[in-house]
Amino acid sequence: MSVSPPKNKIWWNEPVPKSELMWVIIAFVWGLIMFFMMVYWHAYGEQNLSNEAYRITAEDFSAKTQTMVDKYTVREESGYPVVHPPVGEDVYLIARLWQWWPILELEKGKSYRLHLSSLDWMHGFSLQPVNINLQIHPDYEMVITITPTTSGEFGIVCNEYCGIGHHQMLGRMYVVDNEGT
Amino acid sequence: MAIKEQYRICQTTGLRVYKSAENLIKANAVVAVVFLLVGGIFGIMVALTRWKAVHLLPADWFYLALTAHGINLLVVWIIFFEIAVLYFASSVLLGCRLATPKIAWAGFALMLIGALITNVAVLQGNSSVMFTSYVPLKADPSFYAGVILFAVGALVGCFVFFGTLVIAKQEKTYEGSVPLVTFGATVAAIIAVFTIASGAIILIPTFLWSIGYVNHLDTLMYRTVWWAFGHSSQQINVAAHISIWYLISAVTLGAKPLSEKVSRGAFLLYILFLQLASAHHLLVDPGISSEWKIFNTSYAIYLAVLGSMIHGLTVPGSMEAAQRKKGYTNGLFEWLRKCPWGNPAFSGMFISLILFGFLGGISGVVMGVEQINLIIHNTIYVPGHFHATVVAGTTLAFMAVTYLLVPLIFQRELILPWFAKIQPYVFGLGVAGISVFMMGAGTLGVPRRHWDISQADAVLPYDFPGAANLMMGLNGMSAVLAGLGGAIFIVVVVGSILFGKKIASSNEPVAAEEEATVVSEYGSEEHPNIPGTLILVAVFFTSFVLYYFVNWKYLAEVWPLR
Numbered sequence: 239m240s241v242s243p244p245k246n247k248i249w250w251n252e253p254v255p256k257s258e259l260m261w262v263i264i265a266f267v268w269g270l271i272m273f274f275m276m277v278y279w280h281a282y283g284e285q286n287l288s289n290e291a292y293r294i295t296a297e298d299f300s301a302k303t304q305t306m307v308d309k310y311t312v313r314e315e316s317g318y319p320v321v322h323p324p325v326g327e328d329v330y331l332i333a334r335l336w337q338w339w340p341i342l343e344l345e346k347g348k349s350y351r352l353h354l355s356s357l358d359w360m361h362g363f364s365l366q367p368v369n370i371n372l373q374i375h376p377d378y379e380m381v382i383t384i385t386p387t388t389s390g391e392f393g394i395v396c397n398e399y400c401g402i403g404h405h406q407m408l409g410r411m412y413v414v415d416n417e418g419t
Numbered sequence: 420m421a422i423k424e425q426y427r428i429c430q431t432t433g434l435r436v437y438k439s440a441e442n443l444i445k446a447n448a449v450v451a452v453v454f455l456l457v458g459g460i461f462g463i464m465v466a467l468t469r470w471k472a473v474h475l476l477p478a479d480w481f482y483l484a485l486t487a488h489g490i491n492l493l494v495v496w497i498i499f500f501e502i503a504v505l506y507f508a509s510s511v512l513l514g515c516r517l518a519t520p521k522i523a524w525a526g527f528a529l530m531l532i533g534a535l536i537t538n539v540a541v542l543q544g545n546s547s548v549m550f551t552s553y554v555p556l557k558a559d560p561s562f563y564a565g566v567i568l569f570a571v572g573a574l575v576g577c578f579v580f581f582g583t584l585v586i587a588k589q590e591k592t593y594e595g596s597v598p599l600v601t602f603g604a605t606v607a608a609i610i611a612v613f614t615i616a617s618g619a620i621i622l623i624p625t626f627l628w629s630i631g632y633v634n635h636l637d638t639l640m641y642r643t644v645w646w647a648f649g650h651s652s653q654q655i656n657v658a659a660h661i662s663i664w665y666l667i668s669a670v671t672l673g674a675k676p677l678s679e680k681v682s683r684g685a686f687l688l689y690i691l692f693l694q695l696a697s698a699h700h701l702l703v704d705p706g707i708s709s710e711w712k713i714f715n716t717s718y719a720i721y722l723a724v725l726g727s728m729i730h731g732l733t734v735p736g737s738m739e740a741a742q743r744k745k746g747y748t749n750g751l752f753e754w755l756r757k758c759p760w761g762n763p764a765f766s767g768m769f770i771s772l773i774l775f776g777f778l779g780g781i782s783g784v785v786m787g788v789e790q791i792n793l794i795i796h797n798t799i800y801v802p803g804h805f806h807a808t809v810v811a812g813t814t815l816a817f818m819a820v821t822y823l824l825v826p827l828i829f830q831r832e833l834i835l836p837w838f839a840k841i842q843p844y845v846f847g848l849g850v851a852g853i854s855v856f857m858m859g860a861g862t863l864g865v866p867r868r869h870w871d872i873s874q875a876d877a878v879l880p881y882d883f884p885g886a887a888n889l890m891m892g893l894n895g896m897s898a899v900l901a902g903l904g905g906a907i908f909i910v911v912v913v914g915s916i917l918f919g920k921k922i923a924s925s926n927e928p929v930a931a932e933e934e935a936t937v938v939s940e941y942g943s944e945e946h947p948n949i950p951g952t953l954i955l956v957a958v959f960f961t962s963f964v965l966y967y968f969v970n971w972k973y974l975a976e977v978w979p980l981r
Contacts, residue, residue, distance in 0.1 A: 268963075272724075276788060276790065280709060287709070287980065362796075
């Protein structure tokens with residue numbers, strides 16, 4: 239039994255039953271398929287996380303974001319600046335206790351280099367209802383190139399626990415249809 | 420140099436039980452169950468708070484309860500019980516005295532003191548940092564100190580286990596190789612040593628940081644090393660509860676491995692590859708390359724998944740072989756129908772096997788795909804997955820084996836047999852609901868560790884779809900059902916230990932022969948057919964492949980990202 243020593247002392251010489259052997263081979267091949275699926279998606283898929291990241295201080299990231307906000311703010315909403323940067327421009331989003339700042343307004347079908355960093359603790363960028371989720375660290379600036387394909391109003395939820403105000407940490411993003419520029 | 424020590428012979432199994440091991444198994448198992456109760460109560464409070472219509476706790480209490488729930492169940496309950504399993508798998512299964520019982524008691528004391536210190540820190544309300552205690556969230560220094568003491572105690576337990584293996588070999592208490600279950604327990608203990616070392620590497624500096632001796636900890640470094648501890652500790656559970664599946668099938672059905680070589684080989688893959696899985700938590704973090712992520716998240720081309728898939732065939736396969744040998748050979752599934760479904764040890768084990776494979780295993784591999792993790796990371800899908808592995812898989816397997824330990828180690832008959840009989844079904848159904856509904860809510864984007872997804876008092880609120888609230892409500896109801904199953908378990912087990920009818924003990928010297936009969940019960944010359952198991956495995960594999968590609972489809976619908 240499984241709770242007693244193998245009766246046959248040289249059990250490692252016993253032949254493997256065919257059904258087991260077959261299953262081991264199937265499972266191994268399936269593992270290979272799953273492994274190369276990830277590699278394949280890097281080559282042909284459209285949803286891949288970039289490997290671009292930099293070390294940055296909170297002050298520097300804050301300053302870069304402020305520059306963008308100063309240049310491209312189009313209106314205010316609930317005390318947040320709404321920023322509509324030109325297509326192709328680098329855009330910045332700050333995560334801090336307990337807000338996503340500022341509100342970004344992007345154009346549908348256009349690509350933007352989105353820079354993300356936290357000024358204090360770790361946060362979780364969760365864009366809803368698209369459902370893209372990223373881990374945001376302090377001292378690391380993550381850069382992804384994002385192309386919104388649906389327009390409307392989107393919520394940014396924090397999904398990394400960051401203290402007592404965690405559940406109030408919400409941001410917003412607008413995607414507008416191309417204004418013919 | 421053999422030390423003479425008192426032992427008795429279990430009259431049903433013929434196993435030799437030494438007093439020192441028996442007491443330590445009892446102590447560890449009892450403390451484990453106490454912490455299961457504590458952690459379970461916190462868990463129900465958490466689930467009821469996330470059920471919008473109930474919304475039980477205020478925010479600060481919610482985060483406190485969630486921290487206490489994670490620490491007490493993922494760490495304290497499981498590790499205490501695992502130490503009991505290690506002592507059982509070495510001393511009892513090998514018929515050998517336990518190595519250095521005094522040191523084992525010291526380890527036990529360290530674990531208990533550590534667990535109490537951490538619990539006091541959490542309950543004081545200034546350490547609501549979650550199970551993961553990500554820096555720079557800072558807990559009270561005693562929070563980290565407690566976890567470190569606990570880990571040191573657990574490490575002591577692992578070395579007592581290794582010591583017992585050495586003594587058994589030297590004193591020739593068994594012949595040939597150790598039993599498969601002991602082999603699996605050894606795998607768990609080896610992974611535990613790696614896990615605890617990683618824990619020390621990250622938690623000692625964090626402790627020093629919390630008292631001001633270290634002024635900065637890098638968050639990415641913290642997550643990378645912490646998960647070598649956090650994820651690996653769940654891999655100890657996998658090795659331990661798979662050993663228990665083999666143990667229970669052997670005791671309840673007389674099952675023996677189809678092939679020792681394959682089952683042991685599968686365990687060996689765990690030692691070599693399971694630890695890479697800490698990468699599962701880092702797939703959407705900045706500053707780590709895709710090459711690193713792909714290699715590690717796949718356990719080096721899915722070799723540890725291969726191990727689990729092998730056990731998925733060999734565990735039910737060994738049961739089918741044993742049942743067919745007894746004459747249940749009609750059709751594909753007579754062997755399964757005629758299993759002892761009224762025995763909670765068996766039914767608990769089988770439900771654990773099914774839920775772990777279908778819910779926990781498949782979801783775990785899918786969310787561990789580098790790109791698919793983008794649509795799953797830190798949503799409540801993640802707790803949905805690990806409640807299927809750690810609660811339906813590990814906890815239910817531990818409950819099932821407890822129904823065997825009560826007569827064998829505590830020498831008591833079970834009280835309330837009818838309740839014991841339904842317990843695995845109630846608990847299994849509840850946990851399956853918890854897992855499925857949390858995963859469902861997760862695919863709708865609901866975040867984990869979040870007090871209020873209706874965000875009533877946020878400046879920029881976001882409305883989750885109504886289905887998300889429905890899922891969280893169903894999750895709350897399932898948690899109540901699972902809580903009921905847990906309560907029945909605790910009442911039956913504690914009641915049996917205190918008030919159950921005593922089973923007469925004996926230390927008749929005929930022991931040696933009795934044990935020999937157990938050892939030689941089955942030969943391993945022939946290879947039985949297992950058509951029923953092959954059907955089950957085919958169903959599993961089909962579900963796996965379909966679910967895997969469905970999720971790629973979901974991913975392909977998300978905004979392009981590079």
